[in-house]
Amino acid sequence: METNPAIRVERLRRRYGDHEAVAGISFEVAAGELFALLGTNGAGKTTTLETLEGHRPVHDGTVRVLGRDPYAERRAVRPQIGIMLQDGGFFGDLTVAETVAHWRGFTPRPRDLGEALALVALEERADVRVRQLSGGQKRRLDLALALLGRPRVLFLDEPTTGMDPEARHATWRIVRDVVEDGTTVLLTTHYLEEAEHLADRLAIMHRGRIERSGTVAEVVAGHGDRIGFRMPERLRVADLPALGGAAADVAVEGGRTAVTYTVAGTGLQAGLYELLRWADERRVRLDGLHARSASLEDVFLRTAEGAAR
Numbered sequence: 001m002e003t004n005p006a007i008r009v010e011r012l013r014r015r016y017g018d019h020e021a022v023a024g025i026s027f028e029v030a031a032g033e034l035f036a037l038l039g040t041n042g043a044g045k046t047t048t049l050e051t052l053e054g055h056r057p058v059h060d061g062t063v064r065v066l067g068r069d070p071y072a073e074r075r076a077v078r079p080q081i082g083i084m085l086q087d088g089g090f091f092g093d094l095t096v097a098e099t100v101a102h103w104r105g106f107t108p109r110p111r112d113l114g115e116a117l118a119l120v121a122l123e124e125r126a127d128v129r130v131r132q133l134s135g136g137q138k139r140r141l142d143l144a145l146a147l148l149g150r151p152r153v154l155f156l157d158e159p160t161t162g163m164d165p166e167a168r169h170a171t172w173r174i175v176r177d178v179v180e181d182g183t184t185v186l187l188t189t190h191y192l193e194e195a196e197h198l199a200d201r202l203a204i205m206h207r208g209r210i211e212r213s214g215t216v217a218e219v220v221a222g223h224g225d226r227i228g229f230r231m232p233e234r235l236r237v238a239d240l241p242a243l244g245g246a247a248a249d250v251a252v253e254g255g256r257t258a259v260t261y262t263v264a265g266t267g268l269q270a271g272l273y274e275l276l277r278w279a280d281e282r283r284v285r286l287d288g289l290h291a292r293s294a295s296l297e298d299v300f301l302r303t304a305e306g307a308a309r
């Protein structure tokens, strides 16, 4: 088993002129792990990815891919990594099979054509011209090319942008298979659901910094689990309890008064228990009662808002 991280980023900084696009970020990705970089527009995800792919030198800090500097040792690193770009820039007149054959020519020890197409479920489209593929099929062809050289580390920059939900789910299955085969994957995405489905760990970037990182459970823990119900008619706001120290938030929605608690400290279960005991003792019925854990989306939005203040 490998103990060295497949990817190591330490205090990475990258500037464009006076603008610091990446402002000293650090993270590691273990071998065989899928790590997702999330962030607002312009957060610095693509810049980080391009630095790890060896396209740009660091301005400060250290990056290592499979133990090497991907820029200075590009010739050693490049054959071991796969890169799926946001736009692969194909020749529209070539067929899918011709495109793969063309790329096989540049790839050391490439997969067979059939294997490459089967990986991304494009066998049936082998003789179709690239320009006749749907957007989702083009993205899958991009993925096939990134996987052609059996990379140990795969970089996916927004791999499912423009796909319908079915194509997106199909692509997630492919990516999961790749990870199960032992490939390390670094992914950027704007789809939080994608990170929730795929990522072992993730980082949320905002304005060049990592604001939060960890597993999905770690990132959302303690960040706004919610409990809500409709205000019972015979009660007033002053009658409502505090749950785990959190006061009720009361809002009128469509003629009804909605009560919401955002419980951070004690967690959902303890908050719910406190509420139900309170309601039981007072013989209060809580219509529309619901409780849900914080979602990655809640945390993402709060991170962006909080950091912007």
Ligand SMILES: Nc1ncnc2c1ncn2[C@@H]1O[C@H](COP(=O)(O)OP(=O)(O)OP(=O)(O)O)[C@@H](O)[C@H]1O
Pocket (backbone or CB within 6 Å): 016, 019, 021, 039, 040, 041, 042, 043, 044, 045, 046, 047, 048
């Ligand atoms: N070649 C460049 N020259 C000047 N500024 C750049 C260049 N590339 C990126 N930037 C700026 O650096 C910042 C980070 O950009 P980057 O593309 O890394 O962010 P991102 O998180 O990938 O954004 P998005 O989600 O919008 O793709 C942005 O403010 C962007 O405008």
